[in-house]
Amino acid sequence: MSSPSIGQYDEKTVDPFIRVRDLSKSFRAKTTITHALDSTSFDLQQGEFLSVVGPSGCGKSTLLMLVSGLTSPTTGTVEIGGRQVTSPISDVGIAFQEDLLLEWHSTLDNILMQGAFRGVSKRSLRDRATELLDMVGLAEFADKYPHELSGGMRQRASICRALVHKPPLLLMDEPFGALDAMTRDQMALDIQDLLAGTNTTVLFITHSIAEAVMLSDRVLVFGPPPGNIVDELVVDLPRPRHLSVRETPEFAAFSGRIRSRLEAMGVIRDRTAWASGTASAERN
Amino acid sequence: MTEIIKPTEPGSTSGPVPARRQRMEQIKSPRDLWxxxxxxxxxxxxxxxxxxxxxxxxxxxxxxRFLLPRPGDVLSTLWEKREILLDESWVTFQESLLGFLLAVAVAVPVAVLLTFSKIAARTIYPVLVISQVIPKVAVAPLLVVWMGFGVAPKILLAFLVAFFPIVVNTATGLNNLEPKMIHLARSMGASTWQTFVYFRLPSSLPIFFAGLKVGVTFAVIGALVGEFVGAGSGLGHLTVIAMGSLNTELVFASIIVMAAIGVAMYVAIEILERLLVPWSRSRRLEQMGG
Known part of the structure; x- marks a missing residue:
């Protein structure tokens, strides 16, 4: 499998939903300039689930902020639906690593909050909100307050909030980052359920190779900072994917390729190369 | 004093977070307000x-007895002089309350200004800090000279003492919002004003109330300082007169009433907080490991 170059990919796509070109972002402190993202270009088709995997500080989160228009790029452009992003977009749902639920609203009201500034009445969103809560097993917690929920439940509510207004674009920045392994597995399945049958385009930022392969149609691998795309792979595993897909050779091939790419970049260091793959876990 | 979590009947705590839910039910019950x-x-x-x-x-x-009266005597003085004590406390209470309310009314807009304008923050903060470090006891006689023996200088002193903790806490509270929360609000299409009203303001309430609690007890002290320096009424005035005639029982009695006023106002704020910011208390209990 040879990795397709970005240029190759461009020729194949016509009218992408999101077009990112030469995007870079530098942060200026008093005396130093940090290059968070370095001249990145890619496309995102309507309804596609794209993951970005990479080490800490590689500009993954910056990329998400730039796509949402919440920060402006140093150079380059983001176009969504043919229009350049110059200010924060609101036709979007965002889920961060922190659930960011408002403590003073019930779970349901937190989700309905999404409509508050869009001129959408609570009533029209209520059915959809209840349906989403039901799908992630939170139906009976609709009237509970966030501090009555566990971390995983809170994050599920936060993802429901990001989807309740049926946004064409869903941005997620390590939404499972603060959760335990089993809850993460459940969340991955929940996300897949929530998106099944919709045409939602997803940009998913993660540290987890397995999650990226499990959920995505396509994965972008970012190298160490300043971040840039070092590899791109199309994950054509059949859907719906069950957790058992992770034990298949195909899955192992995808995650193995991402892992070796990150190792080659020096992101993951394996000092016992003779037992590559398992040694780093056994060493400790 | 931490809350003691009452054990509930086995089986009644279903759900993944029984301890938290249990605590919440306890907090929500009306009798817990008292x-x-x-x-x-x-x-x-x-x-x-x-x-x-x-x-x-x-x-x-x-x-x-004139050095240290017996508690029994103090209590009987409290009862015998109840009418004059009530009259004088009413004056002190009104002065404290007005000074406190004035402090809130001024502190909140100033805190909003401090949050939104860097220029305002730079120019106002030094004035605030200086106004705080000047001893109010030293200023009190001046205020009486300027404003007379009426209630005005007492209200002003209560205001001056209560103002600082309220403005500092309110400003801290308003800056308490996570940057990502602002991102979220913007992605929802909220304007700056809507972000302020629906996100920033509610999230500031726990710290705002912490400021109110400090401020309200300070306000009582401020009013009393004013009365000690020069007044025709109020508990401070009564204490000065009682001291002059070595009526130590009455001095102690009025001190007790002073404390009672402070406690009552503090408890009133606390009840208000539990009604308006129920999530603040539960979070605090969590941090205490309760």
Whole structure:
């Protein structure tokens, strides 16, 4: 499998939903300039689930902020639906690593909050909100307050909030980052359920190779900072994917390729190369 | 004093977070807005102990009454002089309350200004800090000279003392919002104003109330300082007169009433907080590991 170059990919796509070109972002402190993202270009088709995997500080989160228009790029452009992003977009749902639920609203009201500034009445969103809560097993917690929920439940509510207004674009920045392994597995399945049958385009930022392969149609691998795309792979595993897909050779091939790419970049260091793959876990 | 979590019947705590839910139910119950009899007993225990030791000491060491009156005598003075004590406390209470309300009314807009304007923050903060470090006791006689023996200088002193903690806490509270929360609000299409009203303001309430609690007790002290310096009425005035005639029982009695006013105003704020910001208390209990 040879990795397709970005240029190759461009020729194949016509009218992408999101077009990112030469995007870079530098942060200026008093005396130093940090290059968070370095001249990145890619496309995102309507309804596609794209993951970005990479080490800490590689500009993954910056990329998400730039796509949402919440920060402006140093150079380059983001176009969504043919229009350049110059200010924060609101036709979007965002889920961060922190659930960011408002403590003073019930779970349901937190989700309905999404409509508050869009001129959408609570009533029209209520059915959809209840349906989403039901799908992630939170139906009976609709009237509970966030501090009555566990971390995983809170994050599920936060993802429901990001989807309740049926946004064409869903941005997620390590939404499972603060959760335990089993809850993460459940969340991955929940996300897949929530998106099944919709045409939602997803940009998913993660540290987890397995999650990226499990959920995505396509994965972008970012190298160490300043971040840039070092590899791109199309994950054509059949859907719906069950957790058992992770034990298949195909899955192992995808995650193995991402892992070796990150190792080659020096992101993951394996000092016992003779037992590559398992040694780093056994060493400790 | 941490809340004691009542064990509930087995099987009644379904769900993944029984401890938290249990605590929440307890907080929501209306009787929790008031002190439980059992807890009240715990609060009063040291007070009763102190009174007993005090009473015993005056007998054992034969301390003269004008130096240290007996608790029994103080309590009977409280009862005998109840009318004058009530009248004077009403004055002190009004001065404290007006000064406190004035402090809130001025502090909140100033805190909003501090949050939104860097220029305002730079120019106002030094003035605030200087106004705080100037001892109010030293300023009090001046205020009486300028404004007379009426209630005005007392209200002003209560205001001056209460203002600082309220403005600092309110400003801290308003800056308490996570940057990502602002991102979220913007992605929802909220304007700056809507972000302020729906996100920033509510999230500032726990710290705002912490400021109110400090401020309200300070306000009482401020009013009393004004009365000590020069007044025709109020508990401070009564204390000065009682001291002049070595009526130590009455001095102690009015001190007790002063404390009672402060406690009452503090409790009123606390009840208001539990009604308006129920999530603040539960979070605090969590941090305490309760």
């Amino acid at each position: 002190l439980w009899p059992r807890e009240f007993g715990l609060y009063m225990l040291p007070v009763v102990m102190l009174l007993l030791v005090w009473e015993a000491a005056t007998h054992v060491f034969g301390i003269q």
